[in-house]
Amino acid sequence: MTTARDVAAMIRALSTGDPLFSRHTVPKPATLRVEGASMRGSRRAIALATLLVALAAPAAADTSYAIVVGSNAGGAGQTDLRFAEDDARRVGDLLTELGGYATKDVTTIVAPDPDKVLAAIATVTERATADVAAGHATTVFFYYSGHAKAAALNLGDQELALAVLRERLLGIPSTLTVVVLDACQSGAFSRVKGAEPAADFSFNSKSRLDASGVAVLASSTASELSQESDILESSYFTHHLLVGLRGAADQSEDGRVTIDEAYRYAYHQTLLATAATAVGSQHVSLEVDLKGHGEVPLSYPEKATAQLELPAKLAGDVLIERKAAQAVLAELHKVAGKPVRVAVAPGEYDVLVRHDKVMERCPVAVRAGATATVDLAQCDDVPQVDAGAKGGILADGRRMTLVLTLSAGGEMKDEYSDRLADFGYGEPTLAGRLALTGLYRLSEHVQLGGALAMTASPSYHRSITGEAEDIDFSWTTTTLLAMARTDVRPAMAPRLSFYAQIGAGAGMARTTLVDAMQEKFHETSFGPALVAGGGLYWEWRWLRRAGMGLGYTFQFAPILENLTGDRHLGVGHFVELNLGYRF
Amino acid sequence: MKRITATTLFLAAIAATQLGATDCGHIIHDDGFDLWCGDRLCAWKLERGDIRSVPTWHEGDDGVELLGEDTAIWQLTGVTNNDSPCIEFELLADVAAGTDVVFQADVWGDGTFEYEQPVPGVRWEPVKYIFVVDGLYQGIRFRIAKRGAGHAVIAQLDARTCEIDPSGAMHVAAGPGPLGAMCYPDGDAACASAMCERFPGDFSPPMACGTCEIGAACPNGGDVCGLAPAPAHTLLPYATCLPAASKAIGEQCGVNDECADGWCMFGVCSACFDQSCGAGVACDVANRVEIEGTLGQLYPAPFVCAPGAQAGAAGTPCSSANDCASGQCTGAPRNVCPDGRACVTDEDCPQTSGLDHEACKLVGLVGGTCQ
Numbered sequence: 001m002t003t004a005r006d007v008a009a010m011i012r013a014l015s016t017g018d019p020l021f022s023r024h025t026v027p028k029p030a031t032l033r034v035e036g037a038s039m040r041g042s043r044r045a046i047a048l049a050t051l052l053v054a055l056a057a058p059a060a061a062d063t064s065y066a067i068v069v070g071s072n073a074g075g076a077g078q079t080d081l082r083f084a085e086d087d088a089r090r091v092g093d094l095l096t097e098l099g100g101y102a103t104k105d106v107t108t109i110v111a112p113d114p115d116k117v118l119a120a121i122a123t124v125t126e127r128a129t130a131d132v133a134a135g136h137a138t139t140v141f142f143y144y145s146g147h148a149k150a151a152a153l154n155l156g157d158q159e160l161a162l163a164v165l166r167e168r169l170l171g172i173p174s175t176l177t178v179v180v181l182d183a184c185q186s187g188a189f190s191r192v193k194g195a196e197p198a199a200d201f202s203f204n205s206k207s208r209l210d211a212s213g214v215a216v217l218a219s220s221t222a223s224e225l226s227q228e229s230d231i232l233e234s235s236y237f238t239h240h241l242l243v244g245l246r247g248a249a250d251q252s253e254d255g256r257v258t259i260d261e262a263y264r265y266a267y268h269q270t271l272l273a274t275a276a277t278a279v280g281s282q283h284v285s286l287e288v289d290l291k292g293h294g295e296v297p298l299s300y301p302e303k304a305t306a307q308l309e310l311p312a313k314l315a316g317d318v319l320i321e322r323k324a325a326q327a328v329l330a331e332l333h334k335v336a337g338k339p340v341r342v343a344v345a346p347g348e349y350d351v352l353v354r355h356d357k358v359m360e361r362c363p364v365a366v367r368a369g370a371t372a373t374v375d376l377a378q379c380d381d382v383p384q385v386d387a388g389a390k391g392g393i394l395a396d397g398r399r400m401t402l403v404l405t406l407s408a409g410g411e412m413k414d415e416y417s418d419r420l421a422d423f424g425y426g427e428p429t430l431a432g433r434l435a436l437t438g439l440y441r442l443s444e445h446v447q448l449g450g451a452l453a454m455t456a457s458p459s460y461h462r463s464i465t466g467e468a469e470d471i472d473f474s475w476t477t478t479t480l481l482a483m484a485r486t487d488v489r490p491a492m493a494p495r496l497s498f499y500a501q502i503g504a505g506a507g508m509a510r511t512t513l514v515d516a517m518q519e520k521f522h523e524t525s526f527g528p529a530l531v532a533g534g535g536l537y538w539e540w541r542w543l544r545r546a547g548m549g550l551g552y553t554f555q556f557a558p559i560l561e562n563l564t565g566d567r568h569l570g571v572g573h574f575v576e577l578n579l580g581y582r583f
Numbered sequence: 584m585k586r587i588t589a590t591t592l593f594l595a596a597i598a599a600t601q602l603g604a605t606d607c608g609h610i611i612h613d614d615g616f617d618l619w620c621g622d623r624l625c626a627w628k629l630e631r632g633d634i635r636s637v638p639t640w641h642e643g644d645d646g647v648e649l650l651g652e653d654t655a656i657w658q659l660t661g662v663t664n665n666d667s668p669c670i671e672f673e674l675l676a677d678v679a680a681g682t683d684v685v686f687q688a689d690v691w692g693d694g695t696f697e698y699e700q701p702v703p704g705v706r707w708e709p710v711k712y713i714f715v716v717d718g719l720y721q722g723i724r725f726r727i728a729k730r731g732a733g734h735a736v737i738a739q740l741d742a743r744t745c746e747i748d749p750s751g752a753m754h755v756a757a758g759p760g761p762l763g764a765m766c767y768p769d770g771d772a773a774c775a776s777a778m779c780e781r782f783p784g785d786f787s788p789p790m791a792c793g794t795c796e797i798g799a800a801c802p803n804g805g806d807v808c809g810l811a812p813a814p815a816h817t818l819l820p821y822a823t824c825l826p827a828a829s830k831a832i833g834e835q836c837g838v839n840d841e842c843a844d845g846w847c848m849f850g851v852c853s854a855c856f857d858q859s860c861g862a863g864v865a866c867d868v869a870n871r872v873e874i875e876g877t878l879g880q881l882y883p884a885p886f887v888c889a890p891g892a893q894a895g896a897a898g899t900p901c902s903s904a905n906d907c908a909s910g911q912c913t914g915a916p917r918n919v920c921p922d923g924r925a926c927v928t929d930e931d932c933p934q935t936s937g938l939d940h941e942a943c944k945l946v947g948l949v950g951g952t953c954q
Contacts, residue, residue: 419640422675422709424615424739465741466612466626466938471644513643516617521643562640564707 062136064099065124065174066106068092069117071146073156083228084145085110087182087238091143094242098299098343101141114160117153121168128172137175141298145238148183176213176296178259182238183219215259215296217241217266217286227274232328240269243330246343247301253338255302258295259286272333304343307371308351308364312339314374316355323348341371353379381545398545399441401449401582407433407553409574411457416560416568420460425473428458433553433574439485447485451503453531454478455555455572464516472514477557477570479507479529487537495547500534509559509568527559529570537578549578610662610670610742611725612938616647630655630726639677639738640707646677646738649684655728659692661817661934662744663721669745669752670723671713675738680704682733686740689724690716690757691764692815696726697755707738713749718757719773721764722817760792762811763818780822782810782837793822797838810837810850813924816933816940820924831950832900833885833917835924844900846886850923853886854900860888869902870947874921882946883923895953907953914948 070088072081092108095101107120121142128138147154152161169177219237232239241262243249249257249265257265263286301307310318315336320329322344329349330342346368353360360379366372408430411417421427435453442448455477462471481503489497507529513521535551557570606612613626619636623629624647632654636645647656662670670688678684681704688698698714716723725742729735759775760766766779767790773779774792781790782797795801795808801824811823812835820835828843830852836842842852846859848868855866869891870884884902889895891905901912919925920932926943934940 419707422707422739423640423644424741462615464617465606465609465614467618471615471617473641473644511641513641515643515645519643521641523642563638563642564640566640 062138063127063131064095064101064105064139064141065127066092066095066099066101066141066143067109067117067120067124068095068106068141068143069109069112069120069146070144071110071112071153071155073111073154074147075149075154075157075159078147078154081146081228083234084182087145087234088143090234090242091145091180091238094245094299095141098245098301098304099141100300100303112155113158114155114164117155117160118164118168121165121172125168125172128174132173138173139176139178140169140172140174141178141180142169143180143182145182145235148181153183170214174213177215178296178298179214179216180241181216181218182235215286217259217263219270229273232331236270236273237266239328239331240273241266243269243332243342245299245301246330247299247304247307247341248330248332250301250341255300256297257299257301258297260295262298269332273331299343301341301343305368306344306346306366307341308344308349308366309371309373310334310340310342310351311373311376312337314353314376316353319352319354320344321350321352323350339373351379398582401437401439401441401447401580403435403437403439403578403580405433405435405437405453405551405553405576405578407435407574407576409433409553409572411555411568411570411572414569414571415566416562419562419564419566420473424462425460425471426462428460431458431572431574432456433555433572433576435576437483439483445486445488447483447487449483449485450505451481451483451531452478453481455557455570467516469516469518471516473511475509475511475560477507477509477529477559479505479531479557481505481529481531495539497537498534499537499549499551501532503529503531505529507557507559509557509570511560525559525561527557527561529555529557529559531555533574533576535576535578537580539580539582545582547578547580547582549580551576551578606936606938608666608743609938610660610666610723610744611658611672611740612660614741615739616645616737619645624656627656627658630657630728632729637736639736644738646736649727649729649735649737651729652731653729655726657689657724657726659722659724659815659817660742661721661938662723663817664716664719664757667744667746668716669713669749670716670742671711671745671749672725672740672742674702674710674712674740675707676702676705676710677707677734677736677738678702678704679734682735683730684733684735685728685730686712687726687728688714688755689726690720690722690755691761692722692724692817693761695758697758698753702727702735709739713745714753714755715749716757717754719760719765719769720757721760722815761814761818762792762794762823763814763821764792765790765819766792778822780808782822791819791821795822795824797822807838807840809841810835816931831914832887833902833914833947833949833951835883835919848886849883851883851885855886855888864888864894865890869906872944872946875942880921882919882921882944884946897953899953901951901953902947903951906951909954911954912948912951913954914951916945917947917949918943919946 068088068091070085072084074080088108088110092106095106096103109116109120124140128140131138144153152159228235244262244265245257249261251261308320313336314334316334318334319331320342322329324347329344334340344366346366349364349366351362351364351374353362358381360381362374362376362379364372364374411431433453433455435451437449437451439447439449457475460473482505483501483503485499485501487497487499507527509525511523531553533551533553535549537547537549539547553574553576555570555572558567559570560568616624618625622635633650634647634654634656635650637648639646674686684702686700686702687696689696700712703710727737760773761775764774766773770779771777776792776794778793778796780793780797797808799808801808803824805827806824807827808822809825810820813820822837825841827840830836830842832844832852832854834852835850836847836852839845839847844852844854846853846856848856857866860866866886866888867890868884869887872882874880874882887900887902887906893905893908893910895901895907897909901907904910904912906912918927920943921941922933926932929940929943932941932943
């Protein structure tokens with residue numbers, strides 16, 4: 001396992017040691033640690049510096065160039081990453097969508113080699129040089145997601161020395177350079193990102209960077225690992241950075257997301273997301289030298305064609321999923337009090353909100369040019385997988401399920417029914433079965449409980465020759481069963497489950513014979529009972545936690561016995577309709 | 584002519600009741616021994632010995648246990664050759680090994696058992712039998728008899744007609760018809776008495792085996808060849824010699840001479856005929872009791888003068904109290920079947936399809952006289 005200690009070293013290598021350079025490593029709500037000092041004082045310093053530089057700030061940059069690089073390929077001893085290149089594409093897309101970057105000015109490089117990266121930087125350098133000559137200010141955004149070692153980025157089996165990268169980036173005559181590093185290295189569990197420590201790695205050269213405005217945002221601190229998320233299909237850091245840039249980080253609600261806002265947002269969300277992972281917490285770090293640059297906006301969500309607003313009172317872990325793509329657009333932790341707007345493409349979305357032990361799904365339709373607010377009244381409960389528990393228990397806190405089963409079927413012939421036929425009782429019709437089952441979910445796939453079932457036999461009739469009246473015979477079998485059920489839910493339809501179940505217990509059979517004089521006779525007997533079956537079950541979207549299903553039950557209940565010693569095996573096959581409620 | 588027409592209708596009604604009686608092919612009433620009238624079976628006759636109701640496979644489904652060492656029960660059914668010559672039956676019994684139990688069939692119900700099979704020692708195992716009756720027959724008496732000690736419970740005796748004469752089945756001869764047996768179309772040859780008689784009138788078919796020729800002289804000078812009561816509900820009234828003018832008003836008759844008042848109207852001895860009551864006084868049927876299930880058809884009843892007019896003087900024949908000026912008509916209750924035969928219960932009346940018996944009803948009085 002490799003730490004990301006050298007990510008920080010790399011950051012330092014790409015940053016400046018200017019006294020106003022602020023290293024935001026742990027921006028806690030009350031205090032931020034800044035080079036060992038209290039953040040309160042540091043904030044005041046930043047604010048003051050920001051005010052001063054704002055007054056003296058040059059004109060806003062006229063041109064913005066971006067180079068985004070993603071490399072899934074690992075080097076020797078490294079496992080390929082899964083989402084680094086996708087992350088790069090998403091970053092590039094967002095910059096053009098919300099960052100004010102022209103498409104032609106965003107260079108996205110995936111599966112790169114060092115020459116391609118350096119060539120892209122050279123091109124930007126040339127263009128920036130021309131811009132400067134023309135009196136225009138420039139901003140350069142460099143993003144890298146992939147493996148890294150202490151001294152180099154790993155681009156597959158090739159390396160790009162950080163010294164070279166730093167030299168080339170600092171060589172761009174830009175007004176502002178923003179460097180975002182989501183460096184990674186393979187990990188056995190979750191594809192840890194990072195850079196191997198190297199004792200001789202020391203690029204923290206103030207003299208080389210103090211002439212420029214440089215901000216370096218890194219995915220983790222020096223002592224931590226960076227991680228990818230299978231669920232998010234992204235690295236935690238890049239995902240939350242992008243969510244923040246889409247508007248979730250806009251604390252000032254001015255329609256822009258500054259680098260400071262993006263950092264704070266990415267810091268908190270990444271920390272929350274990684275707190276419970278096996279790898280451990282991941283703290284985003286920011287080192288800036290923005291003297292003379294004031295607040296630096298990275299994105300302008302207000303310019304988005306459509307926005308999705310999470311209302312002020314919504315609180316909990318929020319997952320925004322685009323229905324058409326079935327892709328997670330954003331995952332964030334929302335606190336009550338202020339609305340949060342996220343720039344999104346027009347379309348249909350599901351907003352999943354988890355709070356306490358309940359997960360709700362809120363459908364939202366976002367139209368172009370409008371802001372769609374999540375209507376909490378339209379949310380309904382959904383089964384939720386508790387990722388924090390081994391086995392993935394359905395953990396919306398409602399583990400009990402009551403199922404009412406209505407069945408129809410028939411029982412197989414045996415010596416008992418043959419005896420009835422000998423005595424002139426006609427062929428029966430369908431039998432009915434009614435069952436009430438209570439199940440407690442032990443794990444994602446296992447439920448245990450009990451069932452009280454009553455099977456009503458078909459009615460047997462024997463006519464009395466020469467008389468209008470018949471002799472009617474029937475029985476009911478009441479069984480008390482211990483039940484075990486296993487079920488699975490297809491990923492494509494989480495409300496649908498397929499189940500199989502077995503049950504064993506004891507039962508009581510009670511016969512009723514109405515003779516020709518309309519006099520009733522009853523007999524009672526006891527015996528064991530077994531059931532087995534399976535089916536499918538569907539929880540209704542429009543009726544919370546209620547569901548219905550179809551199934552089949554095989555019954556074996558050798559309970560009934562007649563005076564001649566014949567035992568009815570009670571072997572029956574039933575098709576059933578299930579109505580259930582989970583609580 | 585009126586008399587002839589009435590007799591014709593009466594006898595046609597009799598014939599109609601003898602066309603066979605089954606319940607969708609089932610012959611025996613209460614084949615499961617389910618109907619108990621107290622400690623006796625309702626639909627079965629106890630010939631001798633004793634019986635009791637005992638549970639079979641279920642407490643509520645009884646069979647009949649043949650008690651003692653000489654017990655027999657029987658039932659006379661109305662099945663005829665018109666239903667089928669083939670009879671099959673299934674017996675479900677619990678008979679201890681060694682117990683002598685027999686199943687018997689008496690064609691015609693005349694006391695001669697043409698078919699007999701032992702019931703084996705079985706424990707609720709069905710036993711099936713089949714036989715074919717050759718010749719004309721009306722009614723079969725089924726009997727189950729136990730001789731000697733032993734346990735014997737009968738749960739089912741389901742007899743039914745067969746559609747096809749099966750090969751290998753035992754054939755039994757029905758034999759010539761007893762008195763009261765319908766002898767059409769074979770005539771005298773079908774009768775043990777060699778007399779297939781028909782009563783006066785242009786009715787058809789000819790009727791029952793009898794002992795005398797209607798209209799012919801009887802051996803005893805004071806006798807007349809009249810109508811004898813049906814020997815069983817499966818048979819018909821038949822011609823036999825009986826004392827002339829021996830039947831009171833309201834009794835079943837075949838000819839005038841057997842009635843005390845000299846008139847046999849519609850098979851019932853009556854007090855008048857046509858204009859015999861005198862000018863302005865109607866001779867009409869005394870009691871109008873409709874036969875259930877018919878369109879106004881009446882139970883046979885005597886004809887009296889001015890019925891219901893409360894005009895009859897003392898000593899005048901009557902059938903009911905309102906026939907008499909005094910409002911009093913003395914006589915015996917007159918219970919009759921729809922075919923006019925005297926009865927005590929429905930079982931004395933012919934069976935219809937469904938094994939029901941026609942209803943025995945009180946229709947006036949027999950031998951009534953105004954007070």
